[in-house]
Amino acid sequence: MKYSFNAVALVALIGSAQAALRFGCSTVTIQRLDPVVEPGGLPSAHLHQVVGGNAFSPTMSGDIGEQGTCTSCVFSEDFSNYWTAVLFFKHQNGTYKRVPIMANDALPAGINGGMTIYYTQQDFNSNGKQFIRTFPPGFRMTVGSPTQGADGMTKHKGLRFTCLDNKSTRFPEIDDFPKKPCKGGIMTEHHFPACWDGVNLDSPDHQSHMYDTQPTGFAAGAACPKSHPVRMPQLAYETLWDTAQFKDMWPKDGSNPFVFSYGNQSGHAYGTHADYMFGWKGDSLQRAMNSSCMFNACENGKPLKSQSVAAMNACKAKDVVKENHDGWLTALPGMT
Template sequence: MKAFANALALAAVTSYTYAALRFGCGTVTIQRLDPVVEPGNTPSAHLHQVVGGNAFNASMNGDIGNQGTCTTCTFSEDFSNYWTAVLFFKHSNGSYKRVKIMENDALPAGINGGMTIYYTQQDFNSNGNKFIRTFPPGFRMTVGSPTQGADGLVKHKGLRFTCLDTKSTRFPEIDDFPKKPCKGGIMTEHHFPACWDGVNLDSPDHQSHMYDTQPTGFAAGAACPSTHPIRMPQLAYETLWDTAEFASMWPADGTNPFVFSYGDQEGHAYGTHADYMFGWKGDALQKAMNSSCMFQACENGKPLKSQTVAQMNACSAKSTVKENIDGWLSALPGKPMSQMMERRMQMLEN
């Protein structure tokens, strides 16, 4: 704590500008595992799209940065895991097909699916000038919930969707699925809270140890409250879903044809959610956040070690849940909503 206090004091008297990271992570696995919400369950209730370190499995404990042999992320020191629910197209005949994801055009071409990951400090355009404490080993959290209703997205401005004209489209951001076909696909955005209680690496609901002061995504947050006094990086995911394949099959009545893998059958995306498990090696992330680099300028040892797209794409996690997730399916993998509600009730009873 003394070292942390000294760092805070140093930050208060210097004019340093601290880093903001933006980088790509390819797909490391797509399977029904969730070591945060459903640790040990093989399979978990619904399908997840996962990027990051190849140590990903049903039960993950300890310092994830010291586990695994490779990562699908641009920065070779990042063995964290980042995951979201998977998007499916629901045909009018009742069958489903998984929607593939594509790389952001601000990132190197050829990344195997994946997501764009951000660790920002102030907003999208500036690094910020205050000391930011990075996540400790063993830290994990979630944002959103498959059981939340429309009020969840209204309260949390960091859960948003963008109807893409091209991969460069960023606005407007909306709080539910687009109501029309999107020429360039659909982008989902998950911004996590950035204020930590300073004590707990997790909490029973995987969210209470964090607090959100962001007015919206990629905007400067208000001061952290006394209950959660430690400012951490603003973590965010952007996932670009290649929905153009299904434009000609859009229902004639205009209803939304997309559903997430947790099984909402009402055509809404209120249950959108994401999980995070910290796994940077050593103090690599802290060194980066203390530097003055911005986005791609942080690569190639300035200060983070980076790897090629080919190296990223060569990494994968072991598949422990054997089931068909490709082609046209008669049902979503698992029994998503029923299993999730049943397991949540069991957790409350225990």
């Protein structure tokens, strides 16, 4: 998929300050579906935790912002989909149980599971001053890969983990699972590249149309290269896994008992990855990034429409796989 990019129009739109968004999305579905990497696959190879618009399905095309009837995100104009692999606890008897996710303390109370989504212009504390061109309809990308090794974590410093004391813990960030139980759970962090080639809405590996200049997570990136000249929002997900509920079942030998749904049986988390499909309605995201609001100050029409937690939690995508992933399982979904 290709997009006609007008550099002259971009220059005309350049402003002096843009927004930084941070918001919650409740779980819209947990299914073995992946319309980016495995379009049409029913089911996909492994289980995903999904938030966003309820149009999520095996195959998605066109302007996602004009599809679906509701979204599980705070901003009611955001019909994008955001998803990651699901985390499981592996018992010493060989059975598995899905680890539930929980909302960040900075988000409204009562969100059902959910993830924290960021669209930042410069870093966690500043809007910055350069123009940010938001994603066009049809845009999609991934970060990380279920088949990558330790070198992938080294090359992409936006893939990290945090051992939580509580839901507000943010540091230190590490490049593998914590080696001991974490009092408040484990947070996975996925920071996407922010430089676009200005042409392709996707690429065969779902990553080559983007380029990463971030030194690490929430930090100001270097200038975009000529091959990928268009600066876009720095998209990031934070997913908080409630691993603390398994603290009394931690293996006596101290080995890591957690495994992602793609089957990393060695216990290493190098294969952590995330997918994104743009679906903001009309020019809503561009209007937001052109403003000077930060985080929850962007809600309630200033400039984005927002909705109640009850409305977020009520939004669900159709369950087309119809597969059990709750309770104690004898195998990971799709790994029998």
